[in-house]
Amino acid sequence: MKNKVKYEVNQKVLLKSTGETVTISKCSYVANMKRYSYTLKEHPNTFYFEEELGTI
Template sequence: MKNSNNLFHSGERAIIKKTKEPVTIAKCQYVKHMKKFSYIVNENPSTFYFEEELQKPE
């Protein structure tokens, strides 16, 4: 999903802030009632993360 409002896109690398684990974004979805994006990562497809739980790699 390409949207100028989301921080990450499919295939992009990110880091989970809490664990410092590097991950690859598999899917991005806008959660309308929460007004924010959620992300599924290739490394753990049964869990989703919100944008504030991820960061760009340095």
């Protein structure tokens, strides 16, 4: 099966809501929603979906 993760751990990405550059610390698949969620080093208590992040 092909790996469909859009962002990798330790990759720097853009948080679209604030324009802040952040670093991904963890990635996990949410089976019932059929998409990936990401935890950021700068905001460890919140998770984000791919739509909320952008490439730099």
